[in-house]
Amino acid sequence: MEDLSPFIENVNHKTRLSSENMERLTTAFQVVKVKRKQLLIQPGFVAKYRIYVLKGAFHSYVIDDKGNEHTIQFAVEDWWLSDYNSYIHQTPATQFVEALENSVILQIDHQTEQQLKNANWELATLFRVMAEHSAAYLARRIVSNLTQSAEERYNEFVAKYPVVVQRLPQYALASYLNMTREFLSKIRNDKVRKK
Amino acid sequence: MEDLSPFIENVNHKTRLSSENMERLTTAFQVVKVKRKQLLIQPGFVAKYRIYVLKGAFHSYVIDDKGNEHTIQFAVEDWWLSDYNSYIHQTPATQFVEALENSVILQIDHQTEQQLKNANWELATLFRVMAEHSAAYLARRIVSNLTQSAEERYNEFVAKYPVVVQRLPQYALASYLNMTREFLSKIRNDKVRKK
């Protein structure tokens, strides 16, 4: 049996739910174990699930015309993840969502989410707040990509998520920060030498 | 008297409202005329309003440490705009929102929006759908910034918003596409010569 308390706290932090509604919500999610390298979402298929990470790490990425992989999003414990375009609009995904470690997730499928939102005020509010927070977060990320140099973006990420950095493969972090793995390697090393 | 029909259609396209609720919604917005160069939102002040453009054009931008302006977002007729981080979380803004032309907007203040969302199911749904669409849109934009070259980003923008391009100052478009005005100028000219 998995411990759902991080999930419950995460949700209550967005909007306080009555215990019946929390019960409704948690039973709407399934616990799923996922092996490293396993794909949860693939281009061409509609993203059926919204995912919450109980344990482990994921990244979502696209592959461009030249065959290069670009990490769009990370998720470790207590983070949410999907291909939002695909999930929200129920259109075919363009992203891969892949486990970076053996992981345990909670997932809710789109149809169940719709039912909850239509049937229940508090739960509708929860999903609204989640969408608002996502939008605000993505807007911040766009600003940082528009205004900062590669090195500044790296420094910001390290400052914000010092623990996460340790767990991510460097090539994935590099492409998330919009630079090559080689250049990230150089940045890190220049930093060490300066000391 | 302004014609609100584009606004009404825009809203109904997101979620169908009963006529009473549409009435509630429209009366919650104020019509405001704005002169070119006028600022609707400024860094340091909390963004009080969510803005819908009835007529005219706007851009939001930040100014970085070196004094360079970066356009984050455009809005012409039938688009929505704010500093979402500031508006959603009611924290001080980091962006300017400036009129590029003499314009007419509809605006709703944060408190009124909260009241509508708390009092009314349909209207809460509307704002949820808006947030979901914003998040999905911003996610697409991040992907395009991560995977495309400067020229590809420009081509995509022209293909998507051919009319809008005509109306925007080139310096604003350049910074929105994450390049210098000079480089955008070069791209456009190379294109003409190739013909």
Place this chain on the structure above:
DNA sequence: GCAGAACGATGAACTATCTTAAGAAAAACG
């Protein structure tokens, strides 16, 4: 615990994009 694969470091050559500067064109506004 070992073999094979995946990952990270390094350096040299290269290129996309930026910077600076100055003049030309266009637009704003009295």
Place this chain on the structure above:
DNA sequence: CGTTTTTCTTAAGATAGTTCATCGTTCTGC
């Protein structure tokens, strides 16, 4: 309208970031 201000173009030199190729290291699955 005319003039003042803003925006756009051009071009040369500079640089942040990429590409490619290679090698050592670290995982990882069996």
